[in-house]
Amino acid sequence: MDEQTKSVTSSKQAPVIEPGYTFATVTDKISAIVLQRPTSNGWFVGFGIGFLLTMMMLFAIGYLFVRGTGIWGVTIPIGWGFAIVNFVWWIGIGHAGTLISAILLLLRQSWRNSINRFAEAMTLFAVSCAGIFPLIHVGRPWLAYWLFPYPNTMGVWPQFRSPLVWDVFAVSTYFTISLLFWFIGLIPDLATLRDRSDNRWAKIIYGILAMGWRGSARHWHRYETAYLLLAGLATPLVLSVHTVVSFDFAVGIVPGWHTTIFPPYFVAGAIYSGFAMVLMLAIPIRKLYGLEDFITERHLENSAKVMLATGLIVAYGYVIEAFMGWYSGNRYDAFTLWNRLHGPYAFFYYMLLACNIVIPQVLWSKKLRTSPVWLFFISGVVLVGMWLERFIIVVVSLQRDFLNSSWGMYYPTRWDWMTYIGTIGMFLAAIFLFVRILPMISIFEMRTLLPEAEVKE
């Protein structure tokens, strides 16, 4: 805590929290958003749009259950299509939440305290959106539970040498741990809401969720130990999740998938898109809810720096992919590169290079890095770019492999788009609900950032 408070007071950068706040005002300001502030019309409009898009997604999925995956654009040779593109994209977005909450905690980056809560919420919602896709892509989704090892009368078990089974374990563990991490972070704040709420029902519900938290010194001690250990466990976990996702590809022999660069390059790409989503959410939220004092220029700038760094790792991945296409001497790898640059989907490859490598380089400028409008725009570009990256990996690699008699094209149908856009709606609706009913900034961790939190001898 000593280093934390020092970094708040003595830094030359923009502060993590604007000066002049006390324990009481921090508490009031964040809890009032949930407890006192009237629900604005803008909230209803935003939530309504998200809700309608969710309904559209459910309609598309319902129709899929009736008709089967034939309504999608997936055909042989491109059997993975949008479902896997979107799965990887959403899982990647989730990574920033865990990175912010766990890795930055271990690295004692106190600025994380004001953005970890909603970044973790974002992780949960993104992983939920991601989880939909493989489940509906299995063809017979009512049998999706066969993915898990459970004793059954058929006497069959999953095949543990397959990365697809590893993925089931990695993603479900990731969701569970993220949920637990988010929930234990919420417990002290739920107690605050319980004690500050005037509404009887709100008091009861927050009270049940807070589980009788009373802030005892013994409880805090165990709590901090558990929180730190959980961060230590979540750190290798988050790195493993996208690594395992990349194994889905890298263990296969398809040219364009079968490379050892995939795990680190996938993890970097995940954090890249995740921070882009954090910024796209944080920038409007801090403006609309007047939280510029808590989510300061410093947070925006640091997130932009993480984006810039991970973006460069991603760029390195592209360079190595291209280099290996040539250097391996493998004609199929070389052709994959040629096909990306000159094939029918070449336009998207150039778009990808522009979105992920060229445009984000403007973040080298401090002026743009601290400008919310620019950051919002660049984050959007990065999210599009990272979606295109997964599209290129999944579709363009499968499109033309070893035998040209089995080449094909992939055209997403309206059902593909409805499902994809629908999950964005579901994500937005969940975020709107979250900011309305739970404290979007960790109140107790904000208190620890204040100079008064330090115990003087």
Added chain:
Amino acid sequence: MKRTPVYGLMAEFDSATALVAAAHRTREAGYKKMDAYSPFPVEGLAEAVGFHHDEVPLVVLTGGLIGCLAGYGMQYWISAISYPLNIGGKPYHSWPAFIVVTFEMTILFAGIAAVFGMLALNGLPMPNHPVFNVPRFALATKDRFFLIVFSSDPKYDAAATRQFLESLGPRSLSEVPG
């Protein structure tokens, strides 16, 4: 008239520093059964109220080991004993392929152990507790710091303990009904 039992005496302080100092002085005065409440984790407060042995790491380690062994054991039993499948001529017991799931299961069990172990050791969920009977205690989740000496302490004496806590300069002092 029925006398309500007393759970303890509670003193309210304005700052974390004052609370830690008060806890130290109470301990030096010979009180053993006490606790402190703060709106955020305060450095050194748990030690000041005499809490030294934190069992959470052991619980997490146990959870992790169980997850690790269960994860690997499950895969071995399924792939080599119960349902052996020849996949590309790989051995039934292909241990490198089992590492990923073993790792995930280790993290999963350790994480679950961390959260539920912490809650269980803290005795949570506990929807009601005598300290909630003090109206001012609602501020313990906002900006106030509380110290309580339990009436079960051998040295506890309604008048003497009150006098002692008064001498620490609290902002308020209340008797906690049991």
